[in-house]
Amino acid sequence: MKPGKMIREVLRTFLKKPVTNLYPYQKLAMAENFRGKLSFETSKCIGCKICVRDCPSGAITINKVGEKQFEAVIDLGRCIYCGQCVDSCPKKALAATADVELAQLGGTKLTVLLKCDDSVSISTPAPAAPETPKE
Amino acid sequence: MFSALFAMLIFPGFIFVSAFGLAAEFFDRKLHARLQNRVGPPWFQPVADMIKLLAKEEVIPSDANPTMFRVTPIFALTSVVTAFLYLPLWQTHSPFAFNGDVILVLYLLTIPTLAFFIGGWYSTSLFSRIGSVRVITQLFAYEIPLFMGILSAALLADTWSLQGITEFYSRHSWLLLCNILGFSVSLIALLGKLEKVPFDIPEAETEIVAGCFTEYSGRSLAIFRLTLDIEMVVGAALLAAVFFPMGAGVNGPLRFVFFIIKVLFIVGLISLLRTVMARLRIDQMIRFCWKYMVPLAFLQLILNLILKGILFI
């Protein structure tokens, strides 16, 4: 029985650097294979929609935009980042990136259109209808 | 007249002591955080908290007595600010010093505790009521060792004035060593008065939400928070004046610096103690106080009586 058993430890800790990460100023590096936001390559997609069928939360939709041309729309608010669509995709058109800073002010910015012009994936917010608050 | 008003409102009264209280809160929080390997709050955090609380809407429970609910925080704040006026900091004596001020300060420090009790009781919430019963139960446990610890030091100095005690101990500084027991008992009892771990039973967050402050919000809560901060400074300054008279010889700004350092040292000790312990249960706290602290304080009292008999007949 020793009251104040931790005194030595806390005094030693006082001399150490704090471990807190000052988040917005100091970014945390995510592991390389972290399952974050998805990326999509149009040229690989064959429009089989297995990803749509396997998605547990119905977050992904594949639209046909032209002859053998597809785009993916992902609702980041619904996506649970399980990466099952990446595993399901037979052509490896989908991939998970380590991008985790996806928070947005306002729910409308969470629907993301993924398409690419030349194999580089660009993501632009979809022009979703703005929600008008009813008073 | 004007100088008295200045002393009460600006220095060393309300304005100064509030700023010092908030600074001490920052010091306590920062040290606590660093001991826990965290970064801790920025320097303006206590001020920002205060501004936020003052800006918030104040909600008064419908069953509560609105007058009592609003008045008790002010009552508590006034008494601690008044207590501070009697403590010597800049000069050798405070502007209002008189023989017997150590007793007055001790009693003024009891008033906030009673105010917490009344405020909690009048807010009529169950958590507040349990909290206020705990406040008053705890008061009976720590008050006696605290009084005995401080008064036995005063007894040896043969004076009831803070100035006298300080002067006596700076003359016979070796006698301070005899008071170590009294100092430890008073410091631990002060933890109970300030409701800090391991004696934060009345506002135990994980049991009764916030104890007697549960229903308080906005301005009234801000005043209570400020009271606790100032109480910490006053308690630390009281212990410093009685047990650490170092620097009493020097005068002027240096003495003021000494005062600040002494107070922050005691706040640091409180911080350290609350970092390394778990909260006790109310029955354990009372048992601890009556079983160990009171006998120890009593021992100190007897020791000082004997010493006094031997040394100064």
Next chain:
Amino acid sequence: MNATEKIKDTLAKRFSALADAIQMPRERRLALTVPFADFPAVFDYAVKELKFSHLITITGLDEPEVFGLIYHLAHDNGVVLNLRTSVDKKNPTVKTVTSYFPGAEIYERELVDLFGVKVEGLQAGNRYPLTDEWPVGEYPLRKDWKADKQEKHHA
């Protein structure tokens, strides 16, 4: 002979009429379907004589004709006995097993709330897991209950 088979044999000997119904899908797993009338006797025997000391849970099933109830009992040596019985859908009432396992109270409350099976002898207490305002006669785990039905009900 291993522990599972031993238990199987003892059970078959005691209830010879049910001997063929005992299944052993794999090591440490036994399943037995018991007619509703025989259930208390078999359950009592399994708990008291065969020393199945732990009731894992009670599963309710909505089968087309009846409500199936599976009492998953576990032995200290790891054998799990799935004791299964069924009650009529018109008047689904079973007796409580809280006298054997006081902890079964909450599993039985689940049956009451989610399937509408009445449990005789269950002491009064808070319902679980549905809210107090839940409409009477709505049993969500029944197959004919659909999640979006609720909205229509209130619209």
Next chain:
Amino acid sequence: MHDSPKFKIPLGPQHPALKEPASFSVALKGEKILGVEIRLGYNHRGIEKACEDRTYTQDIYLIERVCGICSHSHSTCFIQAVEELAGLAVPKRALYMRTLIGELERIHSHLLWLGVAGHEIGFDTLLMYTWRDREVVMDLLAELTGNRVNYGINTIGGVRRDITPAQIKKTLKAMDILEERTKYYIEVASQETTLIERLSGIGVVLPEDALRLDAVGPTARASGIARDVRRDDPYAAYGDISFDVITDNHNDVYGRTLVRVKELLESYKIVRQVVEKMEAGPITVKAPRKIPAGEAISRYEAPRGEDAHYVKSNGTEKPERVKVRAPTLANVQVVKHMLKDRYLADMSIVIAAIDPCFSCTDRSIEINNLDNKKTKVITWETLHTQGIAWHRKHGIDFTSLNKRLKARIK
């Protein structure tokens, strides 16, 4: 104390001591507890019903989200049942992988519990330290699986990710760090007076009561009952691994603390054995989309105790019935027993001592906005403007301060 009035105080659904909603209605006489009424179900979100509407693949991820802490426990438990139904022979390496993640999860859960227990008794330093050290294992899990909590490592017929030699090295290093820290916590737990005072002698469950009330996991083991599914009903790779089932005969919260910290040491031992014994080979076998009709029950020793999943299939892509029995549900009755004649101050730590996980416990139904008329969605922008307007009305304006703050951040 004879005349002290009887109080009835609500602990929860929202209370600082509870990390999740559950309501404990406590009848008090002074500080003494006369009786407790427990009301659960606030976390009901319809998972069992929802499982019947989804394919097995989708269910893995849904089941994984039954609980945030023991996510791997639930998904493994479910998948074991499905694999038994499909008659799949899961590759050895996959089983070892599951064991590895399972033990890492136990480490993270037990460290988390130790911190929470510290917080409940006002020992925040313990909370800060254990949670700091927990980051080691969280980072490791993120690296191995791709997420910090919902690992998503399981798939029907195996696991989704393999472990590389570099990762094995990292794992072993992390185990060394954590072992040293755990030994220090054991020292603290067995010496710090205030901690022992607060934990010992409360929440007592005698062995016979623990048996009678069906306690599981550390709650049972702290009452001297060696009940551990890993040993009794071995799954994954536990049959090949040697470890001790930790028991304690304190019967109280202190015993539960000791069991958990000692189990941490066992987990480090298991992790080391797993990475050593792991053989090269495939990590998955092909699984059919349609699972043959049948039924199976699977048990798993989650950090909080025995987890059980029952799956009934009907030969289609979707299960006929999924039943989840989380460990907390079995331990809830024990809590009621523990709280009798104790002090209010002990309540939060006694509840915390079973390591409750109410979101595990409550699953089943989704209530779709019972009154749609009352629900109003306020967008962030509206809320923002309303807030500014309220403050301006009360004479507070932060516009200039805000501008300066923004400039500083830039």
